[in-house]
Amino acid sequence: MKKYKILLVEDDEKMNQGLVYVLSKQGYAVTSVDTGEKALEQIKGTGFDLVLSDLKLPGIDGSQLLRAAKQYDPDMMFIMITAYGTVDTAVAAMKQGAEDYILKPFDMEELRLVIQKALEKRALFLRNIRLQRQLEKKYTFDNIVGTSEAMMGVFKTINFVKDANATVLIRGETGTGKELVARAIHYNSHKASKPYIPVNCAALNENLLASELFGHVKGAFTGAVSDKTGFFEAADGGTIFLDEIGDIGFGLQQALLRTLENREIQPVGSHETKKVSVRIIAATNKDIENMVEQGSFRKDLYYRLHVVIIDLPPLRERKGDIGLLAYHFLRQYGAANNKNITAISRAVLQKLEANPWPGNVRELENTIERATLFETSQKLTLDSLPLAVTRTTADPEDVDVTNDTHTLEQLHKHHIQKILEKTHHNKTLASRLLGIDRSTLWRIMNRLNIK
Ligand SMILES: Nc1ncnc2c1ncn2[C@@H]1O[C@H](COP(=O)(O)OP(=O)(O)OP(=O)(O)O)[C@@H](O)[C@H]1O
Ligand SMILES: [Mg+2]
16 A cells, blocks of 8 residues: 655644654654745655645744745645634635645544545556556557456467467457457558458348358349459458448358368359458457357357457456547547547546446446547547436536636635534534625525535
8 A cells, every 4th residue: 555645744742743643653654844935845855645734834934835835746645724714815725726725623544534635646656657658658459448457368369379370259248449459450460461351241232242252253143243352362462350240140150160170161153262361350249158059150150250369358357447548549539630638537437437338438437538539628628528428327426626627616615514513513603704694595495406
């Protein structure tokens, strides 16, 4: 576990010592100083995760320190300690980027929670950075992005089989990257300069598909006005990718079996066979084993295809890859659309990871492409995500004050809620602290839907 570094800035000696004691006991590495000047020195030297500072300090005060700290590291968490009566300044501090504030006098449990919440954000931020770095280090294989164990296994298999002539069967739900893997195998093999021909077996009826795959001779059927070379012949020396192989009919399964067994084809309407040297990669999103059991897919063909199997797991089973993929697509579509979006907000990342993605990587890709178009800031925010994705997670995000897309209204709401909690919902006390009268508080609560 990472030991978080906290810088405590508090000029009251007793308070300072007390806090050092408590925070150290909670497992943090605490450095404490009693002036803003000393704090600045510290901030420049050590990478602190969080600064906990009193607002009122002799010399450089808390809000000046906040500004300096944010300039130095915008993602350093900053929590302001303020006394009752200075809440305006506290709200101003939040607008300048403080993560939170805590009103004196506070109890230690309250402080513990505020710090814990801020550090959770910090952890997410650090993960974000790590993801960006990983992309730079290219944890990818030919644009196939992934660091999950499953994807590492896939990369390894691709490396093993690319130069063998073995037939490969790629299985996986829609959008998991089957076609991408097929292309990677071909273009990383020594046949890379030879043809790579993808055929969607589900797109054509059986007769047409047979003629496309094996070719036909003139007069083989009405409309066959001349000889035609099929895909197998066209792919000679290279690779043919039979996509959606689970969708081909029985007759064609028989013909394919012959091709796989003898490496020869028979054009439609011809009595002659031709030898071809073609690497076959097939893919399906069907449960082909079940089809074999049910008798709708030939067992012998299945065994012929079954030489090397690559299983692509659904995205929801490799959530660790989601952030990395999101950054990958952000770069791709950011560049394509001339958008300079350099980061993904923590809240977005959380939503993406919580989404079930039935359409897998393709669906994630479309989501990021759309978000890139809609985003107006330099960071992907929740506003640019489709509702279907933002709705998925359980806990509603608190106002993210480090994210400058929140409205003044949200800030108000956040602050009022906080004061209400502090005063145990005593509205007379709360309105006094807020500097407004009770009926105004009542009206605002109604308008902002504060319960
Ligand atoms: N690991 C990955 N890294 C980067 N991009 C990916 C990855 N997996 C899939 N993609 C992208 O997602 C999209 C869908 O991938 P692909 O077409 O290969 O899926 P598929 O499994 O063939 O889907 P279908 O069964 O619907 O044909 C493509 O744009 C592809 O580039
Ligand atoms: Mg496909």
